[in-house]
Amino acid sequence: MSKVHDFIGIGLGPFNLGLAALTAPIDGLDGIFLERKANVDWHPGMLIEGTTMQVPFMADLVTLADPTSEYSFLNYLKESGRIYPFYIRESFYQLRTEFQDYLRWAAEKLDNLRFEQTVTAVTWEDGVYAVRSDGPGGAAVDHARRIVLGTGTPPWIPPACRDLESPTVCHASAYLEHRDRLRECGSITVVGSGQSAAEVYRDLLVDIEGGGYELNWVTRSPRFFPLEYTKLTLEMTSPEYVDYFHALPAPKRDELNAAHKNLYKGINTELINEIFDLLYQKRFERGSVPTRLFTNCTVEKSTAERDAGVGSVRLSVRQHEQDRSFELQTEGLVLATGYSYRVPAFLDGVRDRLRFDATGRLEARRDYSVDASGGAEHRGEIFVQNAELATHGFVSPDLGMAAYRNSWIIRSLTGREVYPIERRIGFQEFGAPE
DSSP states (O other): OOOOOEEEEESSHHHHHHHHHHTTTTTOOOOEEEEESSSSSGGGGGOOOOOOOOTTSSSSSTTTTTOOOTSSSHHHHHHHHHHHHHHHHTTTBHHHHHHHHHHHHHHOOSSSSOOOOOEEEEETTTTEEEEEEEEEEEEEEEEEEEEEOOOOOOOOGGGTTTTOOOOTEEEGGGGGHHHHHHHSEEEEEEEEESSSHHHHHHHHHTTTTHHHHHHEEEEESSSSSSSOHHHHHHHTHHHHHHHHHTTOHHHHHHHHHHHHHHHHHSBOOOHHHHHHHHHHHHHHHOOOOOOEESSEEEEEEEEEEETEEEEEEEEEEEEETEEEEEEEEEEEEEEEEOBOOOOOOOGGGGGGGGOOTTTTTOOOOTSSBBBOOOSSOOSEEEESOOHHHHHHHHTTTTTHHHHHHHHHHHHHHHHHOOSOOSSOOSSSSOOOOO
């Protein structure tokens, strides 16, 4: 058997990269991280020029757990010679491309990250986890006492569109690589209701005259609703709300998650207003804008067609408040339909060691562990990053809660509270008094 690590992190998005940065200074804690890509690559298809993050810069890899860390965004700015320009800019929200550059800067400082390593299987052997992976150097096996899953959430394609195959049909996660080809279409339709849909629509709207295309935006939401970002609402991204949510019965948690979409899936108010102003300007200057926006509409069926050598898609759409259907013909289609967690296939060999709920989802304990081992001394063996929506609520994908979650995981990895874990930060109480 090879060396047994304390833990292995699988995947290197911001959550596991934050774990790598926070564990780096801890003496005696040995972990490695495996990533199938050649570098940290955070939503490359949505790095649209000028777009900004939806959370303040303090929601970086480390600051909310350790403000003194050398891996902070402010230290990145200092080392890059841009801390004063950022200060003068007077915005809490960094550019999205800047955030990507920051992640890669942090990754370059860490020496336990292994890129181009695709994990193929995890098994339980001789009291430890064996992680098999393939890379440029061939197959490898690494062993660890614990696993931290940070493989992200794959793009979700609506059932009505899953059979479409066309160079001008894509999920928003691949938008930039398809953008030039999309702009050659005579018509483009964006499907979705959140920030990604709005950013893609705005990007295409800016050059709608130069591109000569018609542009549609279809959303099943009753309106283009803004991300709720008031301060008392933000208190729900707090330790005590996670405690409250986690203690609720599973059906109630599912009900709340369905109702909380405007807390984490809405559109920035500024972007909504910018889109309206752009539409107003274009209509005033040109008399009309070849664009249509459809709310309360769900795509129920799609059919690929080819007419005079031009590929197109026929969408069957239902306006569900009126219960009326109509058809929409489009050459280009961008599905800004979000992401949905799937248990990675490489865990098949340890499924008997995992906790699942009645619906087949991973069931995370309060400490973010999903292994089936128990007992009074339970410290967790397999942990998840952003796969605990059903148990911990809408804060799961929130970058602002990542350092908090990693502080919990590090406490389980080490048996001590290395980084102080906040218990209560809000003014309000979420449950009835005892």
